[in-house]
Every structure is written in structure tokens, then in C-alpha cells.
Amino acid sequence: MSATVKNPFQHIVEPLDPKDPKQQFYNLSKLGDPRYDRLPFSIRVLLESAVRNCDEFLVKRSDVESILNWKETQTQTVEVPFRPARVILQDFTGVPAVVDFAAMRDAVMKLGGDPEKINPVCPADLTMLIILSPPWHHQSIVSGVLNSLALFPFRSDSLQKNQDLEFDRNRERFQFLKWGSKAFRNMRIIPPGSGIVHQVNLEYLARVVFKYDGYFYPDSLVGTDSHTTMIDGLGVLGWGVGGIEAEAVMLGQPISMVLPEVVGYKLSGTPDKLITSTDIVLTVTKHLRQVGVVGKFVEFFGPGVAQLSIADRATIANMCPEYGATAAFFPVDDVSIQYLAQTGRDTEKLAYITKYLKAVGMFRDYNNVSQDPDFTQVVELDLDTVVPCCSGPKRPQDRIAVSDMKSDFEACLGAKQSFKGFQVAPEHHNAAIPFQFNGKEYTLSHGSVVIAAITSCTNTSNPSVMLGAGLLAKKAIECGLSVKPYIKTSLSPGSGVVTYYLKESGVMKYLSQLGFEVVGYGCMTCIGNSGPLPEPVVESITQGDLVAAGVLSGNRNFEGRVHPNTRANYLASPPLVIAYAIAGTVRIDFEKEPIAINCDGKEIFLRDIWPTREEIQAVERTFVIPSMFKEVYEKIENVNERWNSLVAPSDKLYTWDPKSTYIKSPPFFDGLTMQLEPPKSINDAYVLLNLGDSVTTDHISPAGNIARTSSAARYLTSRGLTPRDYNSYGSRRGNDAVMARGTFANIRLFNKFLNKQAPQTIHLPTGDTLDVFDAAERYQQSGVPLVVLAGKEYGSGSSRDWAAKGPFLLGIKAVIAESYERIHRSNLVGMGVIPLEYLSGDTADSLGLTGRERYTVIIPEQLTPRMIVDVKLDTGKTFQVRMRFDTDVELAYFHHGGILNYMIRKMSEN
Known part of the structure; x- marks a missing residue:
């Protein structure tokens, strides 16, 4: 709030601690309005922002009244302004934002102003993401992996080679962002190789309560990625937006948003000891898709929430885009504070976070029904009813109980081509194609698993499922089980902390023996960067027209997304990913059939190697400790030696390279x-x-690879590039000449002038x-x-x-x-x-x-x-x-x- 603007709500400002009168907060309880106590907790965050930023221009008193009157206005398409506390970016979307800021500095200088005034007003964190393409698990060098050995000294030398390779490939983009990290105040850049943006946000960047410029206020954010919602699991309201909106927020402007309906999702009961958080989230995803929550907030309440860890809640919140809501909010409670302590936040912060949230009525006791607010509607899930499950074969909302996987897949084989059908003729359901791989003969059939990936921030942020996978791997190895060598296995954690506790707990070596080695830190199989399958596998799939399967612990499995040769793709918990990799097929009933027969000829069932929640929690309490998070994150911003040694311009104005095809002044x-x-x-x-x-x-925005016959390709060719160097539109988002040529370049664009789909017009x-x-x-x-x-x-x-x-x-x-x-x-x-x-x-x-x-x-x-x-x-x-x-x-x-x-x-x- 500007000191020159009189806020009409200044009368409710008071110190949080009388001993420290300079640190104040807007005490919403002093509004004296009984409607406040009935508001959903997520709406209270919107209200606090409106009250604190009220200036009668960008934010008006009438906006505050609209939010207070949410019970009436929620269905009236009322637009209100929201000023988030911060912005989070990943580098593909962050590059054009930094390009715009650099160009704005040039423009301000031309107008006679001070270019250094162009800085983010709202704090911004940019996490540099490297998209990974995993190897076969017996390979030594990973294509497209970027890692920092100084931070994680137990990584293999091959990953250091890949770090060097990636720096060479991305030097121009990295140098530009390195310049931005020095040129702009209020912008923090997390170096490449540190982790997936959403997991780093949860474990490190989240403030929960800001202490900034003399005020306490709730942490909230928007991010340039749809899974920004993961942070809602920690009680931080946030969701994904486009780059222009993010830039506007960074420059101090509010987002104009329709005041949303809020669906109350009541959780009760206690999950069975064999249930994972993935089982819960896939159940919730299917349920909320059926309820219909597009454009709405979902807020969780009820005694069942207290049974869930923050990692469990974050897993549910991460999947928010898959069930269509804007945000999936878990208000802060004692479990949230315990998580902050576990992840290394200091005691002073924990004290003021708790004190502030209780003072403004935003601290939740999920067992206290008197705190339950009003909701637009209430739906309920009894956690006792959740069973082990997967989702697929083509959509994240199509949940299937593990006990039904075999019969469901076989039904899908013959069903009409659809989200649940492949239309395979009955006489071909049992097709079996033999092939040779590394001198041995194997057989593929419908349902054979050829990709098994523990990937994505959805699950790798959750120690319980990651340690569960490790314990299952340990028991499997001890029982003499293995994964067939042609199956493409990989482990891509969301942050280095995961590798740390997997190693310290002693389970990493067992994961590696099954082929689940750490290939890097970033988005991978979940976004389609699966890399190539072995040629004999591809030939067999093609020869038999097989419905081969991928199993991944990600959040999206749309048709064609994971790999062109896996027509069936299932979302599953990390332990189930390993289980299906060992079984080698999704056509198995784990309750009745052995997962495998070991070298001694003994039948091993999944129940023989499946760890219980008690086993997992015991390991988690011992090895997922605050010092681990502190050790990793205290070094995160300066440990990457290649990043530190990268030479970038030091001027406050960027020196544009006219030869660049990646970074250009717009x-x-x-x-x-x-x-x-x-x-x-x-x-x-x-x-x-x-x-x-x-x-x-x-249809409108440039996306995907640059087609060789496109306007963008002709431009790049004119700049001396060959097709192998075209790269993707995503990698060239900092060059307007490429992006303008890629606008409306989607081959599925239907233009009435042509009466057909084509990226053309008359x-x-x-x-x-x-x-x-x-x-x-x-x-x-x-x-x-x-x-x-x-x-x-x-x-x-x-x-x-x-x-x-x-x-x-x-x-x-x-x-x-x-x-x-x-x-x-x-x-x-x-x-x-x-x-x-x-x-x-x-x-x-x-x-x-x-x-x-x-x-x-x-x-x-x-x-x-x-x-x-x-x-x-x-x-x-x-x-x-x-x-x-x-x-x-x-x-x-x-x-x-x-x-x-x-x-x-x-x-x-x-």
C-alpha cells in the first residue's frame, strides 16, 4: 500500500505484538461484520488482500463489500480485484516476462525516466526447469538431464556430463536469465537442476505468512503453470495464470477475477493401512469431475483432513487442473506448522505465522465443526471407502480399483474407440509377439508394460509414497524379483531432498537395482518426454498393433501424451509403478495372481512385499528431518558451479544480440x-x-515443435539454421519474430474462409x-x-x-x-x-x-x-x-x- 494513499480501512491496523509496534497487520476481526466468520477460508484470503490494498482506484470499498457479501454475490458473476502476495515462474514462461521487463527498461530510458524503476513490485521467484528425457535403465548417460553434483554429491559422473551438455545447449537462455537475476530487484532465480518449480515452492519458497514492508499478511500467489495449485495444500492460496497476468501482478496490478463459488469437500474417516495418498487423490479427482467444479474453488474440511499429511494434501491440490477447479484449498492447521518445522523453517517464523493466522481467524482446527464456514455446496468422502487404484487408460479422472485393473483393461480392449476403448477385434485380444533384446527372447502382448516412471511433482513431493516405493523395492529385491530389461524405467524426483532421504534411509540402492535410478530433477514422462523405446520393442508393438502400457506416477495421461507407442497409460502411486514394472503387464489381478515367480520358483504376491503405512511412517520419522531440508536449500541458490561461473552482462540495460534467434527485443x-x-x-x-x-x-498460441513448412521455419532458415536446430516454440518464447509467425499456426485451426482445418487464411x-x-x-x-x-x-x-x-x-x-x-x-x-x-x-x-x-x-x-x-x-x-x-x-x-x-x-x- 502506498504511503501517499489513505486506505479507508486504516483504522483496523494494529501491531501483532505490542512489543514490536512497527510490524502491523489488518485485523479483519475488527471489521465487526458477522459475515466474515461465515466466509470460506479461501475467500477470507481474497478479502484480506482487498482490505489491505484498498485505494479506491485499483481496489475499491465496493470490492470489499462484494467479497464480504460472498454468500449473495457468489452466483452473480461479480468481478473483484485480487493482488497476490507473490508470483512464481518457471523458465519457459519466465523468459518472455524477463524479455518484456528488459524492453520496458529501454522504453523508460527513451522517455527520459529512470530505467531502474522497472522492477517487480510484487516479489517473484523463477525456478529454472529442465525437461528430461529418461534413458533405458541400463544406460549410463541420460539425454537431456541437467543436475548439480555439488549439491547432491552421490550422483553419478554421467549426470555431470549431461549437466555440461545442457549448459552448452541452453547457454543463451541461461545467460539472459543470469543477467536478469542481477539486473532486477525483487526477483529471485533458482538455478537449473534444483527441482520442479512446484515442489521447490512447497519445500522452500512458501512463506505462508508474509512479513514484508512493515506488515504481516497471508502468503498467496499466481504462477505461470497450471499445477501452481499444489501450494494450496499448505494453506497458501494460488493458481495458474498466463504470462501477461503474471507480469501485471509483478508490476503491482491486481488480477480481475469473478468471485468464485466454493465447494466444501468434507473428508471423514481414516484410510486403510495399505492406502496411499495417490489412491486418495485419484478417488477425489474422479468424484470432483462428477460433481462439476470448473471455475470454482474447492475447500477441504472435516476430521478426515487432520488424517492427511501436508504432502498428502499437496498431492490432492496438485491435481486441481485435472478435476477442473481454480484452486483446491486446505486452510493452515497444526499439521501445516509441523510440516514447516520439518522442512527447516525457523521457530521465529513459525511463531508469527501461527499468531497472525489465529488473530485473523484463518487458522483451522479440522475437528472443530463450529469453525466450518458456509459453502456453495458440500460433498463428502469417507476415507474408509478408498481402495488402491489407478486411473486410465486415457484420462486422469477415469479411476479403476487395482482389483479391477485386469478385467477393466480387457473390457477396454474390445470396447468402441473412446476414452475407455481401443476397438481391438476379439480374435486379437491374446496376440503375443516374440522379440529379441540383448540376446534374450521376450514376448509382448496387449497390456505389456514398456514404460514405468516415477515422475512429476504430483507424487515425488510426498515422502510417504516415495519411501513406500523404496521399501517395496527393497522387499522385492530380497525376494529375488527384478524388472525385465526392455522396460523403460526412471525416477525423476521433484527436488534433491527426495534423493537425499532415499539414500539416507538405505532404499535408493534397491530402487537402482530395479532400474529406477535418478535421471534428474524436472518434468519428464508426465509431459511426454519419455525418450525413445528400444527398437525391438517398437517393432513388436507395431507388428502386433499392440495396446502397450505406460504406468507413471504423474498427473496427466491423455492419449498420445506419454509416448506414441503406449496407447494405454495409467496414473498410479510410486509403489504401484514398481509393482506393475515387476509384473510386466497391467493384465494382472494382484489379489489372485503372483506378481512374479522368483529364481527359486516361488510365487511372490504383491501383498508379500507391500509396505504398510506404519512401516513407511517409521522410516519417514527417522530420515525426513529438518536438517536435510536446510542442508539442501541453504545451498540451492549458489551451489551450481556452471551457473555460478556463467558470464552474463552486468549492465542494468540488456545488450540485445541482433544475431540471436532465442532472445530478441520485442x-x-x-x-x-x-x-x-x-x-x-x-x-x-x-x-x-x-x-x-x-x-x-x-489454436491461437504458438506451441510444440516448429513445422518445417511453417512461416517460423522459413524465418529460421533465413537466419542460417537447419531443421535440426529449429527446436520448439516453447524454447523460443523470448523471440517475438518466431512467436508471431507461430500464431494461429495450429494445424487444427478451422477457418470458415477455407472450410477446412489448416493454419492458413485467404x-x-x-x-x-x-x-x-x-x-x-x-x-x-x-x-x-x-x-x-x-x-x-x-x-x-x-x-x-x-x-x-x-x-x-x-x-x-x-x-x-x-x-x-x-x-x-x-x-x-x-x-x-x-x-x-x-x-x-x-x-x-x-x-x-x-x-x-x-x-x-x-x-x-x-x-x-x-x-x-x-x-x-x-x-x-x-x-x-x-x-x-x-x-x-x-x-x-x-x-x-x-x-x-x-x-x-x-x-x-x-
Whole structure:
């Protein structure tokens, strides 16, 4: 809160400790409003932010009233501002943010301001993520792995070689981020090889309560990754957003969000001793998908929550995108404080965290029903009813009890092609294809496991399931069991702490003997970076048209995501991943059939080697200790020797390399002046694309590999690159020339001009069919503005900054659609692209629009939120649309040409 702005709620500010009057907090209990005590705890976090940041411009008293009155406003599509306490980035999404900040510094200097004013106002943490591709478990060198041997001295020498390889491949991106880490205040960069962003966030970055600038307040965040929600398991409200929103928050701007409904999820009972947290989360995921929680908060309560560790809760919260909620919140309780102590947080922090949260009514006792707030609706799960389970074969919400896996898979084989069907003819269900591997003969059939991966922050953050996997591996080795050598096994922990406690507890060697060696720290099989399977395996799968299986402890198993040769993919707990790897097939009933027969000819059943919760907890209490977390994380920011020795520019302004194809100064601020021009009408615009309903950000934003026939490929070729060096759009997010050429380049884009799926459009003046970028370039060379026509839910799907930046660079001045996805509409506003909405009942078809007309949008000088304006066509027809600038703040952004321009001018003022 700025000292020059009088907060209307200043009267409720008081010291948390009278002995330390300089450290204060907004005591919400002094609002004297009985509605506060009935609010869901997650909504209380939104309220505190609104109260603390109230300035009657960005945040108004009416916003505070809307949140207090949540019981009434939750169903009224009321938008409120939210200023999170911090932002978290991973490097693929962080690079374009740092590029924008560097370019903003240049722009401020050109306007005569102090470029060093451009810094994150809101604290930002950027964790550098390396995407891994695992080897076969008998290989010594991992392709694409980056590790830090100084931090984890028990790693093999081959991983050091991979670290060197990755630094060579990514030097340019690393150097740029190294510059950013020194040039910007309030931005912390966690070096590569440290872990997955969400697990590092949970174990290290989370504050739970901020003590900052003289105030205590709840930790909250937004992050540029959908699984940011993992932190909700620790009582920190957070969710994923797009890059433009993240940059806006970093610059001190609030997020405009619809006040959500909150589904109360009551947990009762005690899980069976053989149940893992993965079993619970897969059960919850299926249940909440059935309930329908898209766009809502889920808040957990009830005595069953007290039975769950923070790692268990974080596993459930991590899967939030898979059941569709915005956030999955577990308010802070005594178990949360114990976790903070276990992970090395100091006693002073624990004391003020507890004292503050109790003072503002945000500390939870899950056994005290009098604390239960009001919810939009309540659903319940009895933990006694949870059974061991997996999910699949194609979606995370399709839960199957382990006892039913064999029969379910066999039913899927013959079922019609669908989420639960492969349509294999009955006479081929028992096909068996022999093959040779390393001089021995093996056989593959439908259901054979060829990938088994313990991966993803979903489960590797949880010591109970990781140690459970280790104990199962130990018992399996002692029983003489092994994994067939052609099965691709891997272990990719979310942080170095996992490797530490697996080694110290003595189970790491058993995991390694079964092929589950640590291949690095980052996203891997869960996002499709499985790497190649052995050629004989691929040949056998192809020859028999087999439905081969992957089993992974991740959170997503959509068709084609894990590996092109595994048509069936199952999410499972880490111990079950090992169990299915040993069995070699998912067509097994573990209750009736042995998992394997050992070398002595003895039948070994899964129950013979499965560890109980008591066994696991005993090992966890002994080996997962605070000193371990402290030792790892005290070194994390400076231990990577290659990162430390990396030479990067030290100037406060970045020196752009004109030869770079990865990092480029964007043209967003070219010609920017301090003077604001009045709004101008869009005159005689052509339609670049005529689109239908449900055009997603996947259709709009550049993603995936760069096709050799694309505009981006032609650009890179002109810069001297060969196809093998094109890399992906994700790796080149810091280069606007590549990203603009990849906008609307999705081969599944359906353009009514062409009446087919293609990344092309018609250049209307000539009738030529061109790639979308090439057509837009012709229009821009002629000085012609562009618009896009669309149907319902334009911009749905994942929030992506380039879905707004790309259209801006193509010269698109406005989109006319029936409706917008909320975040994408906000991102368009942030880039100065006007979101126009047909009036109720109107559509392109009802208005007789073909898209071949020329469009003039009449924009008056005096604008108001949600104003209706005229659109005139060159045919003489006129119709009306609503300008979707929904708040005064959004209008201010528009007058400045976008949120970044707004901030540049603000920072350039003397």
C-alpha cells in the first residue's frame, strides 16, 4: 500500500505484538461484520488482500463489500480485484516476462525516466526447469538431464556430463536469465537442476505468512503453470495464470477475477493401512469431475483432513487442473506448522505465522465443526471407502480399483474407440509377439508394460509414497524379483531432498537395482518426454498393433501424451509403478495372481512385499528431518558451479544480440511517447480469420515443435539454421519474430474462409491462400487494420500470454466474438486488442456476416465500461457490439495501449 494513499480501512491496523509496534497487520476481526466468520477460508484470503490494498482506484470499498457479501454475490458473476502476495515462474514462461521487463527498461530510458524503476513490485521467484528425457535403465548417460553434483554429491559422473551438455545447449537462455537475476530487484532465480518449480515452492519458497514492508499478511500467489495449485495444500492460496497476468501482478496490478463459488469437500474417516495418498487423490479427482467444479474453488474440511499429511494434501491440490477447479484449498492447521518445522523453517517464523493466522481467524482446527464456514455446496468422502487404484487408460479422472485393473483393461480392449476403448477385434485380444533384446527372447502382448516412471511433482513431493516405493523395492529385491530389461524405467524426483532421504534411509540402492535410478530433477514422462523405446520393442508393438502400457506416477495421461507407442497409460502411486514394472503387464489381478515367480520358483504376491503405512511412517520419522531440508536449500541458490561461473552482462540495460534467434527485443513499445492520444476508430479493417465456437489458446498460441513448412521455419532458415536446430516454440518464447509467425499456426485451426482445418487464411484483396502470418504481413505492409470474427468461448483453454501478444503483432486491432474465456479477454485488454462482443441474440450468422466485408468500429473519445458501439460495414449495414472493457482500470489500460505501456508511462513520470 502506498504511503501517499489513505486506505479507508486504516483504522483496523494494529501491531501483532505490542512489543514490536512497527510490524502491523489488518485485523479483519475488527471489521465487526458477522459475515466474515461465515466466509470460506479461501475467500477470507481474497478479502484480506482487498482490505489491505484498498485505494479506491485499483481496489475499491465496493470490492470489499462484494467479497464480504460472498454468500449473495457468489452466483452473480461479480468481478473483484485480487493482488497476490507473490508470483512464481518457471523458465519457459519466465523468459518472455524477463524479455518484456528488459524492453520496458529501454522504453523508460527513451522517455527520459529512470530505467531502474522497472522492477517487480510484487516479489517473484523463477525456478529454472529442465525437461528430461529418461534413458533405458541400463544406460549410463541420460539425454537431456541437467543436475548439480555439488549439491547432491552421490550422483553419478554421467549426470555431470549431461549437466555440461545442457549448459552448452541452453547457454543463451541461461545467460539472459543470469543477467536478469542481477539486473532486477525483487526477483529471485533458482538455478537449473534444483527441482520442479512446484515442489521447490512447497519445500522452500512458501512463506505462508508474509512479513514484508512493515506488515504481516497471508502468503498467496499466481504462477505461470497450471499445477501452481499444489501450494494450496499448505494453506497458501494460488493458481495458474498466463504470462501477461503474471507480469501485471509483478508490476503491482491486481488480477480481475469473478468471485468464485466454493465447494466444501468434507473428508471423514481414516484410510486403510495399505492406502496411499495417490489412491486418495485419484478417488477425489474422479468424484470432483462428477460433481462439476470448473471455475470454482474447492475447500477441504472435516476430521478426515487432520488424517492427511501436508504432502498428502499437496498431492490432492496438485491435481486441481485435472478435476477442473481454480484452486483446491486446505486452510493452515497444526499439521501445516509441523510440516514447516520439518522442512527447516525457523521457530521465529513459525511463531508469527501461527499468531497472525489465529488473530485473523484463518487458522483451522479440522475437528472443530463450529469453525466450518458456509459453502456453495458440500460433498463428502469417507476415507474408509478408498481402495488402491489407478486411473486410465486415457484420462486422469477415469479411476479403476487395482482389483479391477485386469478385467477393466480387457473390457477396454474390445470396447468402441473412446476414452475407455481401443476397438481391438476379439480374435486379437491374446496376440503375443516374440522379440529379441540383448540376446534374450521376450514376448509382448496387449497390456505389456514398456514404460514405468516415477515422475512429476504430483507424487515425488510426498515422502510417504516415495519411501513406500523404496521399501517395496527393497522387499522385492530380497525376494529375488527384478524388472525385465526392455522396460523403460526412471525416477525423476521433484527436488534433491527426495534423493537425499532415499539414500539416507538405505532404499535408493534397491530402487537402482530395479532400474529406477535418478535421471534428474524436472518434468519428464508426465509431459511426454519419455525418450525413445528400444527398437525391438517398437517393432513388436507395431507388428502386433499392440495396446502397450505406460504406468507413471504423474498427473496427466491423455492419449498420445506419454509416448506414441503406449496407447494405454495409467496414473498410479510410486509403489504401484514398481509393482506393475515387476509384473510386466497391467493384465494382472494382484489379489489372485503372483506378481512374479522368483529364481527359486516361488510365487511372490504383491501383498508379500507391500509396505504398510506404519512401516513407511517409521522410516519417514527417522530420515525426513529438518536438517536435510536446510542442508539442501541453504545451498540451492549458489551451489551450481556452471551457473555460478556463467558470464552474463552486468549492465542494468540488456545488450540485445541482433544475431540471436532465442532472445530478441520485442517491438511492443516502438514509438511510445508520454502523450496519450484520444481513442481512434478502427477504419476499413479486413477480417484476417473467420472462426467458429470454442477456439482455444492452443489454436491461437504458438506451441510444440516448429513445422518445417511453417512461416517460423522459413524465418529460421533465413537466419542460417537447419531443421535440426529449429527446436520448439516453447524454447523460443523470448523471440517475438518466431512467436508471431507461430500464431494461429495450429494445424487444427478451422477457418470458415477455407472450410477446412489448416493454419492458413485467404488474403482477401488478392484471393491468395497464405499462412496466417504471411497474410497478416501483407495487410500490414498495406497499412490495413485487421479484425477476427469468432463464436462462443473464444480463447478457452490454458491461459497463454502469446495468445494475446501474437495477435497484437499480426496487426489485429479487435476481436468480435459471442463470448470470451475470462483470462484470455483480460490478456487481450492487456495487449491493447479490443474484445468486442455481439449483443444478446446476435451472431455472425444471424447478422449475415461473411467476413469478406470491411469493418469500421466507431470508438468515441469518451468511453465507459461495457459500452455499446457501432460497427459499420462497407456494404452499408450497421450493427452494435459491446466493448468488453469491464472496469475503469481496464479502460485506463486501453487508453495507454495496453498494461505494459501504462506501467512504462507511470514509471517514467518524474
